[in-house]
Amino acid sequence: MSRQTGYIQDVPYPHHYQRESTPLWLSFITAALGIQGPDITRPYSWCELGCGQGFGAVINAATNPLGQFTAIDFNPQHIAHGRDLAQAAGLDNLAFIEADFSSLIQIAREQGPQHDFIVLNGVYSWISASDRQALHQCIEHWLKPGGILFLGYMCQPGMAFLAGAQRFLRCHAEHAAGDAVQQLLAGMAMLERMEQGGAGFFQHYPLAGQYLRLGKTQDPRYLVHELLNEHWESLHVADVMANMAACGCDYIGTATPLENIDALSLPGNLLPILDALHTPAERETFKDLARNQSERRDLYQKGIRRLDNEAHRQVLLDQVVSVLPGAPSNGGLTFDTRIGPVQGDASLFGPLLESLATGPCAFAELLRLPALQAQASLINPALQMLAWAGYLHPLLPGEVALERCRVLNRVIAGRAMRGESYAHLAAPTLGSALGAEPLHMVAMRVVLEYPEIGGRLLRETILAVLRDNGIAAGDDLQARLDAFVRITLPAWQQMGIVEIQRCE
Ligand SMILES: C[S@@+](CC[C@H](N)C(=O)[O-])C[C@H]1O[C@@H](n2cnc3c(N)ncnc32)[C@H](O)[C@@H]1O
Structure with a gap:
């Protein structure tokens, strides 16, 4: 601490x-959303405040060659890890800075507007009021006019139930033996005993019991940061909006696409109530109550820049999207949302997914599909829903960094095989990462090392490397290997993660 x-x-x-x-x-x-964001087809600047180990900043820098990336954190171990990974991958567009937020105020004031994007995830509701003030100053001075702030935090009312249990865990940790992980686990075991003994708290807040059980399946290092920080607090969106307004930033929506679509993310009988509410703060607070929201991923802009109808149409037409591994190839989907299952209309999602199953598509091409002529205005929300569900992703416009992502993926996969807990690989055409289990890490090393092999030989080589390195790849290994060869590898090839040519 x-x-x-x-x-x-x-x-x-x-x-x-x-x-x-x-x-x-x-x-x-x-x-x-019809907002003019920073132009990412030209050089731009992106900064993460409280970057953790910097894994996200490294992936983003590798996959986005037009961006200049800055990642800041006050934990020396985090910064050392990020620097080391960036250096091993040979990245020249990423700077790590070891600094406390309070020490950045003066620098931000002197430097003035620097960044097109500022990212603040998992930090704002875990720190003291004075550190939040320091962040406000950084945002106010560093974010360029028209720049975008991403702010992810724990919110009311869905996280309110945790306050009592969190306070107990902190009290218990003060006197428990061992390091922070051991102190936390000891406190969680005490809470479990309270639940089993019939403590009224768990009867009134059944979510607290569910949270404890979920916690047992999670990385305890994550839970330590989640639960043992002195200033943890779930925040009211109205307060956060007021704080951001004081930094010159206006609320524009959320980075969770489903939550920008009221008709799909709120119970239908509550929509007339929403219609009667006018200020953004009361509308967002109402939505948090309607969804019992526990976490928000807010987007703010330094001075809102709304597109007119024609300009909005044009930015949509310029988009190119691709399905991700595991996406369904036809319609009739069910989306599992916070308000329960939402049925996707097969006449809309069917033609979209069938078309995308043949390869990436421009928005303009989708608009020309005969089956969608009568519902053109639904294509934008449908693509947002598919992206939210993890079935679809936009493709990066302009230069794609194939080679440097291969260098980074070789490093990530090699370190994962030696026990580092990485769970993602760089995806150059997505300007992002794809989730990767231990089997995928080994497969990545094999396909980068032996680009010419495929089919049975590829499977046997992956199995041999798993065996030789003593890597436990989990149950159903043959079935997952089949799925890798049938689904994941072709997707990696299509996305430029690995080369196309391979013999069977
Ligand atoms: C929960 S982690 C989130 C990391 C990362 N943003 C993510 O989403 O994975 C919060 C991070 O904020 C950093 N942090 C907390 N207080 C800070 C301060 N006063 N100055 C700089 N960094 C701080 C911590 O070291 C930690 O890495």
Whole structure:
């Protein structure tokens, strides 16, 4: 724990990747919302405040050659890890800075507007009020006019239930033996005993019991940061909006596409109530109550730049999208949302998915599909829904960094095979990352090392490398290997993650 800030420093945070933090994802959402975001077809600047281990910044820098990336954190272990990974991958467009937020105020004031994107994920609701003030100053001075702020935080009312249990865990940790992970696990075991003993808290807040059980399946290093920080607090969106307005930033929507579509993310009988509400703060607070929202991924712009209808149509027409591995190839989908299952209309999603199954498509091509002529205005929200569900992703316009992503993926896969807990690989055409299990890490090393092999030989080589390195790849290995060869590898080839030519 850092004495000055009350934030955990002795346990490093896991190597998380946040798909919503990439320049392309943020542009895809601002385009859908009819907002003119920064132009990512020209050089731009992106900064993450509280970058953790810097894994996301490294992936983003490798996959987005037009961006200049800056990643800041006060934990020396985090910054050392990020620098080392960036250096091993030979990245020249990423700078890591080891600094406390409070020390950045003066620098931000002197430098003035620097960044087109500022990303602040998993930080704002875990730090002290004075550190939040420091961040406000950084945002106010560093974000360029028209720039986009991504702000991910724990919110009311869905996280309110955790406050009592979190406070107990902190009290318990003060006197428990061991490091922060051991202290946390001891506290969670005590809470479990309270639940089993019939403590009223767990009867009134059944979500707290569910949270404890989920916690047992999660990386304890993540939970330490989530639960043992002195200033953890779930925030009200109205307060956050007021803080951002004071920095010159206006709320434009969320980076979680589903939540920008009221008709699909709110119970239908609540929509007339929403219609009667007028200010953004009351509307967003109402939505948080309607969804019992626990986490927000807000987007703010330094001075809103709304596109007129023609310009909005043009930015949509310029988009090119691709399906991701595992996407369904025809319609009739069910989306599993916070308000329950939402049925996708087969007459809309069917033609879209059938067309995308043949390869990436420009929005303009989708618009020309005869089956969609009568519902052209639904294509934009449908693509947003598919992206939200993890079935689709926009493609990067302009230069794609195939070779440097291969260098980075070789490093990531090699380190993962030696026990580093990486769970993503760089995807150059997506300007982002794809999830990767241990089997995929080994497969990545094999396909990069032996680009000429495929079919049975590829499977046997992957199995041999798994065996030789003593890597436990989980149950159903043959079935997952089949799925890798049938689904994941062709997708990697299509996305330029690995080369196309391979013999069977
Ligand atoms: C929960 S982690 C989130 C990391 C990353 N943004 C992510 O989403 O994976 C919060 C990070 O903020 C950093 N942090 C907390 N207080 C800070 C401060 N006062 N100055 C600089 N960094 C700080 C921590 O070291 C930690 O890496």
